[in-house]
Amino acid sequence: SQTIHQWPATLVQPVGSPLSLECTVEGTSNPNLYWYRQAAGRGLQLLFYSVGIGQISSEVPQNLSASRPQDRQFILSSKKLLLSDSGFYLCAWGLAGFYTDTQYFGPGTRLTVL
């Protein structure tokens, strides 16, 4: 069965510090991978998605970036965090292809920027 991991689970960082959040998927190959951000009391905002190693599509221009160095690894980064980067970051995976539908979410990382 497939499993998705995220770490760390919680993170408190000062403004201006760098960020690295990691997501890994087990039990599947060549998945589509997604990063979402969820602000308090709001819906899910798609930040990045990837259909393969080194292939990143950005949905929202901001000071965040994503990378996919391995097939089942997805990393969210920032060089300098802003207060507005606080939120709940969710990684998700889905099968590639036109006739596949569902995205499965990881447990999330709660980021607080002070």
Added chain:
Amino acid sequence: QQQVKQSPQSLIVQKGGISIINCAYENTAFDYFPWYQQFPGKGPALLIAIRPDVSEKKEGRFTISFNKSAKQFSLHIMDSQPGDSATYFCAAKEYSGAGSYQLTFGKGTKLSVIP
């Protein structure tokens, strides 16, 4: 532009009652409509989903009703239980090419089931 509108924002239902959450969309390219359930501090989990060629889908106490002509779909939770208290998100899928697709989410409904 919010492509999937979800209502109500919050809902309080008594144990044993029916919870109803509604969603509406405009984009006719959407071809798959899942509902996710999220407990505090956890990632969303797929609850139930429907394709637009079906008007209703039932899984246990959870039912999706789909009205393609009205571009609306809803989640019904029968015999609501305190353990159903969570935030529910509707979503709609659109193929974005190159083997990928995107989900557009509603803003969520916080359901509280009181004993």
